[in-house]
Each structure stands twice: as C-alpha cells, then as structure tokens.
Amino acid sequence: MLVRDIMxxxxxxxxxxxxxxxxxxxxxxxxxxxxxVMRRGVLVGVVTDRDLxxxxxxxxxxxxxxxxxxxxxxxxxxxxxxxxxxxxxAARTMRQLKIGCLPxxxxxxxxxxxxxxxxxxxxxxxxxxSTGSSRLEVGLPDHPGELARLTGLLAARQVDxxxxxxxxxxxxxxxxxxxxxxxxxxxxxxxxxxxxxxxxWPPQKPW
Amino acid sequence: MVIDVYNPAYLAYDFGPGHPFSPIxxxxxxxxxxxxxxxxxxxxxxxASREDLLTVHSEEYVSAVEAASSSGTAADPDRFGLxxxxxxxxxxxxxxxxxxxxxxxxxxxxxYYDKATTVLQLGGGMHHAQRNRxxxxxxxxxxxxxxxxxxxHGSTVAYLDIDVHHGDGVQAIFYDDPSVLTISLHESGEYLxxxxxxxxxxxxxxxxxxxLNLPLAPFTEPDSYLKAFTAVVPQALAxxxxxxxxxxxxxxxxxxxxxxxxxxxxxxxxxxFKRILEYGEKYCRGKVLFTLxxxxxxxxxxxxxxxxxxxxxxxxxPTDLPPEWRQRWQEKLGTDLPAAMHDPETGGPAVPLxxxxxxxxxxxxxxxLDSLMPYWYLGV
Numbered sequence: 001m002l003v004r005d006i007m008x009x010x011x012x013x014x015x016x017x018x019x020x021x022x023x024x025x026x027x028x029x030x031x032x033x034x035x036x037v038m039r040r041g042v043l044v045g046v047v048t049d050r051d052l053x054x055x056x057x058x059x060x061x062x063x064x065x066x067x068x069x070x071x072x073x074x075x076x077x078x079x080x081x082x083x084x085x086x087x088x089x090a091a092r093t094m095r096q097l098k099i100g101c102l103p104x105x106x107x108x109x110x111x112x113x114x115x116x117x118x119x120x121x122x123x124x125x126x127x128x129x130s131t132g133s134s135r136l137e138v139g140l141p142d143h144p145g146e147l148a149r150l151t152g153l154l155a156a157r158q159v160d161x162x163x164x165x166x167x168x169x170x171x172x173x174x175x176x177x178x179x180x181x182x183x184x185x186x187x188x189x190x191x192x193x194x195x196x197x198x199x200x201w202p203p204q205k206p207w
Numbered sequence: 208m209v210i211d212v213y214n215p216a217y218l219a220y221d222f223g224p225g226h227p228f229s230p231i232x233x234x235x236x237x238x239x240x241x242x243x244x245x246x247x248x249x250x251x252x253x254x255a256s257r258e259d260l261l262t263v264h265s266e267e268y269v270s271a272v273e274a275a276s277s278s279g280t281a282a283d284p285d286r287f288g289l290x291x292x293x294x295x296x297x298x299x300x301x302x303x304x305x306x307x308x309x310x311x312x313x314x315x316x317x318x319y320y321d322k323a324t325t326v327l328q329l330g331g332g333m334h335h336a337q338r339n340r341x342x343x344x345x346x347x348x349x350x351x352x353x354x355x356x357x358x359x360h361g362s363t364v365a366y367l368d369i370d371v372h373h374g375d376g377v378q379a380i381f382y383d384d385p386s387v388l389t390i391s392l393h394e395s396g397e398y399l400x401x402x403x404x405x406x407x408x409x410x411x412x413x414x415x416x417x418x419l420n421l422p423l424a425p426f427t428e429p430d431s432y433l434k435a436f437t438a439v440v441p442q443a444l445a446x447x448x449x450x451x452x453x454x455x456x457x458x459x460x461x462x463x464x465x466x467x468x469x470x471x472x473x474x475x476x477x478x479x480f481k482r483i484l485e486y487g488e489k490y491c492r493g494k495v496l497f498t499l500x501x502x503x504x505x506x507x508x509x510x511x512x513x514x515x516x517x518x519x520x521x522x523x524x525p526t527d528l529p530p531e532w533r534q535r536w537q538e539k540l541g542t543d544l545p546a547a548m549h550d551p552e553t554g555g556p557a558v559p560l561x562x563x564x565x566x567x568x569x570x571x572x573x574x575x576l577d578s579l580m581p582y583w584y585l586g587v
Contacts, residue, residue: 131288132335132342132375132401158292160285182293183335183343183372183400184227186465201398202468203425206556 003090004083006122007104007112013038014047014070021066024052034101034115037074043103043110045074080105081114087122090114126163133162133179136188137201140174147176153195154180159188175200209520210323212310213237213249217330220303222295227466227503228344233330235509235536240516242532243525249329250317255308255352262359263351263380268339272346276301288341304346307331311349314496315356318451324493325484327519329512332455332500334374335401343372343400350455350498351380357451358386365449365491366390367440369479370457370500371467373404373420377455383412388419388447390440392432394460394469395422406575409582416582419443421571424564425468429475431565432460435572436479442576444490446583452487452495456480458502458511462556466503470558472550476511480518505540510548524548 012030014023016039026035027049037045047070055064055073064073081090081102090102094116104112140146147166154161160181169175182188189199218230240247260269268287275281275289275296284290297303307330314326334350335343354364354377366381368374368391381387396402410418421435444452462470487495497519502508510528517524525548533544558564 129396129402131340132403134400134402135398158284160291179402181291184293184466185400205468 001087001122001126002083003081003085003087003102003104003114004112006087006118006125007081007083007114008118009104009112011036011103011110011113013110015039016044016069016071016074018070019067020052020056020064020070020073023047023070024066027052034113036078036103036110036113037070038110039071042108043078043080043105045071045076046078046101046103047074048100051075075099078103082106083111087114087119091119094119127165129162129179131162131181132183133181134183134185135201136178136180136185137199138176138178138192139169139198139200140176142168142172142174146174150176150192150197153192154178154188157188157191208323209325209327210314210317211247211249211327211329211516212252212314212317213247213329214251214306214310216254216303216306217310219299220307220330222297222344226295226344228501231540232502232505232508233499235505236329236512236516238535239509239513239528239532242529243513243517245516245520245522250313252306252309252313254302254305255312255347255349256305259308259312259352259356260305260347262355263338263348264336265339272304272341273301287339288337289346291341293343294341294346300346304333307333308347308349308352311353311496311498312356314498315353315451315453318494318496319357319360319362324495325487325519326496327516328496328498329516330499332370332457332498334368334370334377334455334457334500335372336376338380342376344501345376348376348380350374350377350453353496354381354387354453358384362450363387363447364451364453365444365447366453366455367483368392368455368457368500369436369460370455371460371464371469372400372457372501373402373422374455375401375403378403378408378418378420381414382410382418383414385413385417387414388417388443388449390419390421390443392421392423392436392460394425394427394467397422398425399467406571406578409578416579417447419575419579421568421575423469423571424567426470426558426560426564427568428470428558428561428564429472431568432469432471432475433478434565435568437482438572439575440482441486441490443579444486449491450494452483452491454483454495454497455500456497456512456515457500458508459500459504461502461504461507461511462550463504463507464502466501470556473507473510473514474549474552477514477518477524477549480515484518505536505542506544507550510545513548 333345336348
C-alpha cells in the first residue's frame with residue numbers, strides 16, 4: 001500500500017501572508033488540523049491547529065495577534081513524502097519526528113497530504129473484512145519458506161486467503177494472522193496441527 | 208395455533224459426504240420427534256419461484272446458481288461464491304435451495320393471512336446468502352425472501368438471529384430499510400466467520416439504529432449470554448413494535464459445536480426459546496416465525512431443535528431420549544449419543560478468563576445500547 005493510495009487530494013492550503021485568524025477559519029470550516037503554507041505556489045511550511053493555539057495563547061510570553069502572518073508561526077522546513085513511498089515509511093517518519101502530517105510532493109508540486117488519521121484508515125483497510133472470512137492465526141519459525149508451506153497447504157484445500165498480517169512476536173518466531181474465506185477453520189487447524197504447525201487460533205477445545 | 212412447515216425435499220440440500228451442513232441433522236431431528244410420539248403433520252411447501260428469489264437476489268446470481276446446478280460446475284468460484292470448499296456445487300442445488308426458501312416464505316404467508324400465530328419451519332435459516340453471492344453454506348436467503356414478502360404487504364419485521372455466526376446476509380440486504388429491525392448475537396467476527404457484526408454496524412440512511420449486533424467473546428458462557436440477550440432484545444422489540452418476528456434459531460452456539468467457540472447448553476437454548484415466545488406474545492401478538500440454521504454437532508443439534516419444537520408446541524420435555532432412537536442413530540453414526548434430553552447439570556468446563564469474558568460482553572452490551580439511544584429516543 002502506497003502513500004498515493006491513502007493521501008487526500010486536492011489539498012487545502014494558505015499563503016504565507018494569510019492572517020492567523022483567516023487560517024483559523026480555514027481549519028474550522030473544513031474540519032482539518034493541518035494546512036500546508038505556500039509562497040507563490042511553492043510549499044514552504046505547515047501550520048497546525050496546535051501552532052495556532054500555542055502562538056495565540058494568553059499563557060504565551062508574547063502572544064501573537066490574530067492579524068499576524070502565518071509565516072511567523074508555521075513549521076519549516078517541511079518534511080514531505082513521495083506518492084510512491086510505502087505507507088509504513090510515512091508512518092515511521094511521522095512517529096520519529098513526532099509530527100501529525102506529511103505533505104506529498106511530486107515533481108516539486110504539492111500532490112496531496114497524509115495525516116495520522118489516514119494511516120488509521122489504512123490500518124482498517126489492511127485488516128478489514130469485505131467478504132465472509134474467518135481468523136486463522138499461526139506461529140511460524142522465522143525461517144525462509146515457512147509461510148510458503150502454510151499458504152501451500154491452504155491452496156491445496158482451495159481455501160482463498162483474503163488478508164495476511166504478520167509480526168515478529170519473539171526472537172525466532174513470527175505470528176501470522178490470516179483471514180481465510182471459509183466458515184470451517186477448525187478443520188483446517190486440525191490439518192495444520194497434524195503437519196506440525198503451531199495454530200494459535202482457532203483453539204483446540206480442551207473438552 | 209402453531210403450524211410446522213417441512214418438505215422432505217429439504218433433505219436434497221446436501222453438499223456431499225464430509226460437509227458439515229449435512230441433512231443427517233434434520234433426519235435425526237424428525238426421527239426424534241417421531242420417537243417422542245408427537246404426530247407431525249407439517250404444511251408441505253412448494254419451492255419458491257424465480258420471481259420470489261429476485262426480490263432479494265440479483266438476476267445474474269440466480270442465473271449463475273441455475274447454470275451451476277444443471278452443469279455441476281462454475282467457471283469462476285470467486286465471482287459468486289459457488290464451487291468453493293464451503294459451497295461446493297451439487298446437481299439440483301437450485302431446486303433444493305428454492306424448496307428451503309419456499310418453506311420460510313410459506314411460514315410468512317401463514318402468519319400474514321392469520322392461519323397461524325406461530326410457525327416452525329424445520330429447515331432454512333440461510334442467513335449468510337448475499338444478494339449477489341453464496342456464502343457459508345447458504346445459497347438462497349430464505350429469511351430475506353420471507354421478510355421482503357411481509358414488507359411488501361405493508362408490515363414491519365423484527366429479525367432475531369441466535370446462530371453463533373453473524374447474520375450478515377439478512378443485515379446487508381435490509382441495511383438501509385427502516386421497516387426491518389435486525390438483532391444478531393454471535394461470536395465476535397474478529398475470530399469467527401463471516402467477520403462482520405461489530406457494534407458500530409447500526410444501519411444506513413433511515414435504517415440507522417435498526418441493525419443491532421452483539422459480538423460476544425469466544426468462550427462466552429450461558430449466564431453472560433443470557434444477560435446480553437435480556438438487556439437488548441426485549442428493549443429493542445418494545446421500542447420497534449414489529450408486526451412480525453422472524454427468528455433464525457441456529458444451534459451452533461452450543462458448547463459442543465465443532466465450528467465455533469461459545470458455550471451455551473441445551474438449558475440455555477430452552478430458556479432462549481421460552482423468552483422469545485414470551486417477547487413475541489408481548490410485542491407482536493405472538494406472530495413468530497422460527498427457522499433452523501447452523502449447528503454441526505450431531506450429539507447436541509437434534510436435542511436443541513427438539514427443545515425448540517417442544518417449547519413452541521408447549522409440550523412437556525422428557526428427561527430421557529427415546530432409547531430406540533438413541534440405539535438406531537448410535538449404530539448409524541458409529542458414535543455414542545447422550546441418553547438425556549438436556550446436558551448434564553454439572554456445569555460446563557472450567558473456563559480460563561471467565562471474568563474477563565463476562566466483563567467484555569457487558570461492555571459490548573453497554574456500548575450497543577449507548578450507540579442506539581440517539582436514534583431511538585432523541586430522533587437523530
């Protein structure tokens with residue numbers, strides 16, 4: 001899944017000389033928290049609702065007036081993403097820099113924007129359920145070919161795989177969660193156990 | 208007046224040896240009712256017509272089933288869900304499916320024209336079948352066809368689904384329809400097929416607040432299940448006041464079911480059936496249409512559905528199963544069958560995380576009721 005699959009476009013932007021109160025209105029009217037700032041069509045900064053609140057707070061040493069220009073409070077330089085970046089790359093950047101959005105540029109032009117909420121949507125799409133399927137969860141030794149052995153057995157049973165998620169849960173072991181298009185996963189689990197797989201779901205009933 | 212609906216043609220709904228959805232379960236049930244000495248004079252339905260099917264299914268899907276049914280193959284299993292491991296193609300599957308639909312539709316006729324107060328359709332309950340797709344052993348959605356018939360005659364319908372799997376087909380077909388209230392209790396889709404049935408699936412458009420889901424944790428026990436059921440179902444029916452109640456009485460929430468992980472007992476089921484009849488009496492003039500559904504453990508399914516039959520007909524529940532019935536089926540199946548109608552009263556297995564599971568189900572119940580309040584009482 002790439003950034004271009006989840007980014008929002010077109011992007012709502014403001015100019016560097018926009019007043020803080022006008023930027024506030026833009027955020028309020030569109031229900032957004034992140035606005036790229038442009039100078040003559042070129043991306044030069046990002047302003048967030050938090051930037052506005054901190055800058056104008058009565059608690060600030062020198063609060064900005066509502067008429068101040070947005071370029072005084074925007075963040076710069078701007079970290080951007082490429083439309084062809086994988087979404088996990090975008091997520092990692094945002095977490096490392098503790099930022100809430102990445103403007104997406106292509107050939108120097110602003111092409112879209114990705115926020116943390118878009119990444120949550122991506123998570124829902126990756127784990128979501130569109131047609132009937134059941135959970136099958138297997139612990140695999142972290143060796144080449146283990147996942148292939150698992151999916152090979154499913155293919156032999158003509159069982160369609162709808163999604164696959166995996167993560168390393170302890171050294172040397174990978175936990176794989178599949179959504180498989182069958183109502184009868186217990187029969188599959190039984191066969192996988194007979195083949196030596198560690199099936200974590202569905203469980204074997206102890207009675 | 209209670210009327211049973213059944214046609215021996217239901218037994219032709221058979222995906223072949225080794226498939227869990229076996230007609231043997233129905234044969235065992237009928238033989239058990241016979242052995243219990245209850246004269247069984249069901250209404251014998253006609254198969255539903257193509258036009259009946261088209262009230263809820265797409266033309267291309269019905270044509271695909273017809274083609275598969277006569278040729279025995281499907282070009283692309285993924286397209287309509289036909290020819291998959293769950294829904295293998297068998298000759299005559301179109302007619303077998305239409306007989307099942309015809310039975311449930313006959314039940315709707317009997318209720319609508321006041322020939323019966325309560326109908327027990329001894330078959331059907333194909334709640335996974337979608338408008339355009341076979342799913343989870345279900346080819347044609349008999350429940351949706353019957354509900355559509357009642358709607359088209361100006362009625363409102365509540366649909367209650369106690370099968371262990373989410374009633375996704377019925378919910379999807381009526382998702383934006385304000386005249387249908389659906390309530391499904393099931394093992395959470397996070398684990399179990401079909402994966403849907405989350406609390407936040409509340410319906411669309413004017414149907415919002417009229418699609419209810421209680422996704423319960425695996426290993427939910429009778430007490431916790433009954434609490435969730437009782438907190439939601441009567442309140443929903445009291446608010447909606449349906450003309451008719453259609454119930455999918457799947458037996459696969461029983462602890463012994465080989466496909467799922469809830470821990471209900473035969474006693475729980477008897478309680479559920481009694482409560483459903485009581486609510487029907489209270490909120491919709493007793494107009495209840497029961498169908499069967501899932502349920503794959505031959506040791507428990509005939510007992511659960513016999514209890515349904517006995518409860519609906521207000522007949523006494525015997526302590527023991529007829530020995531000759533037990534003998535006969537033990538020989539046929541080569542497996543031991545319980546001697547008593549009910550599960551042993553010794554209680555179920557010791558369940559780890561019992562408290563956490565019950566707490567989870569309480570939270571799910573509260574979250575559902577909280578989400579419904581704006582639609583029910585604030586007129587959002």
